[in-house]
Amino acid sequence: MSLNTLFGEKKAEAKKIVFTSVDQYPEAPISLGTTLSNFTGDWRTFIPVVNEDKCVKCYICWKFCPEPAIYIKPDGYVAVDYDYCKGCGICANECPTKAITMEKEEK
Amino acid sequence: MEYKPIRKVVSGNYAAAYAALHSRVQVVAAYPITPQTSIIEKIAEFIANGETDIQYVPVESEHSAMAACIGASATGARAFTATSAQGLALMHEMLHWASGARLPIVMVDVNRAMAPPWSVWDDQTDSLAQRDTGWMQFYAENNQEVYDGVIMAFKVAETVNLPAMVIESAFILSHTYDVVEMIPQELVDEFLPPRKPLYDLADFEREPFSVGSLATPADYYEFRYKIQKAMEEAKKVIKEVGREFGERFGRDYSQMIETYRTDDADFVFMGMGSLMGTVKQAVDILRQEGYKVGAAKVRWFRPFPKEELYELAKNVDGIAVLDRNYSFGMEGILFTEAKGALYNTDAKPLMKNYIVGLGGRDFTVNDVRKIAENMNAVIEKGELDVEVDWYHLKR
Structure with a gap:
């Protein structure tokens, strides 16, 4: 994972907390850790998919992503951090070359 | 120290106020409403007379009263309030909040009939309409039980981390004077030690965390289950606390x-x-x-x-x-x-x-x-x- 993500290099430490038994939960509803351990990407229904053949590296998607979950790879193309992308579709809407399409996510 | 009760002739409301004082509550946030008002007036009087350093928050509504108690309780303080009827109904949203966040606030509700037609007299529908808010409910028969109930409610609430309502009748208890045996402060302190909160908001060494945050459908369910488990646990705690109260002070409350x-x-x-x-x-x-x-x-x-x-x-x-x-x-x-x-x-x-x-x-x-x-x-x-x-x- 490269720079320009939500957490920069800290992204490497990201690990989602998943409770598999009621006993693992805290007694009171307090959230443990930061967003590094509380992924928000599982709220979505549709995911943005980038077609590099059409991408012109304008980075409008990168600017508009409210999360931000779009990052710029070393080769200059954009990619999506699916741990945090909520599937809002703003990137696909803003893309001038229609290089980003919203597709139903299989879960 | 041997137990020698201090006998005072007080109304049910004053019994509640003395019980809050003797429970060493730290924060009281309240809004006046008949027939509850003389509880919080009496607490204000204790403060004005220099008998206590309770932080008293005069608020603009009962909703805010409970919100302030929630804030105080979340910091680890022992918080108390009192209300009646329409005031309790106005608190409704915050009542869910207090139990959901597992805050052991104690509140006295003076049972008063819901309007309209307007009425200030005794009727249990106000408190029973809060049945599903996750609050424990103790109904007092007389002024003595109001006093004992508040002190026991704090102990039970702080053990299981759920809020508790102590309920007395409008006028029949709230404004009727009767002998109440009060417990010397040192003995209340022995019975009811300082609160040990579930978490410490002032602990700046630990990882940051947020209180009352969002839980998606993947997690909400388990927190509901934990409240029910705490209620089941409360049955045991109530019996133990009621028995201990009887052993120490002669009035047994081990029967629910x-x-x-x-x-x-x-x-x-x-x-x-x-x-x-x-x-x-x-x-x-x-x-x-x-x-x-x-x-x-x-x-x-x-x-x-x-x-x-x-x-x-x-x-x-x-x-x-x-x-x-x-x-x-x-x-x-x-x-x-x-x-x-x-x-x-x-x-x-x-x-x-x-x-x-x-x-x-x-x-x-x-x-x-x-x-x-x-x-x-x-x-x-x-x-x-x-x-x-x-x-x-x-x-």
């Missing part, structure tokens, strides 16, 4: 349903709050007249003492449930609860619901006698005349 002369009873009167004092007196008279009757006073409505109700119900032919409250479209609220609690058991007493005393309608020993005569006839016949009897109705 206080039974009075029920051992050989054919049928019992069941109800909550101050009206059960009248019922007990009537039971003594009826016993002299040959009726084999007893009284079952439900002290704790939440958590609901299903097991104790079963032990009572399996040995009697009938239960006359006296409800000073009503759930429109159904029946008296305690009646619904009691029937539901027994449905899957082998205890099948005849159960009849008497709606009594709504909006402060006087409920006397003579009324209990008339109900006893009716209940006796119902049991002899073996079937109900009506299931829900609007006993006082002018016909």
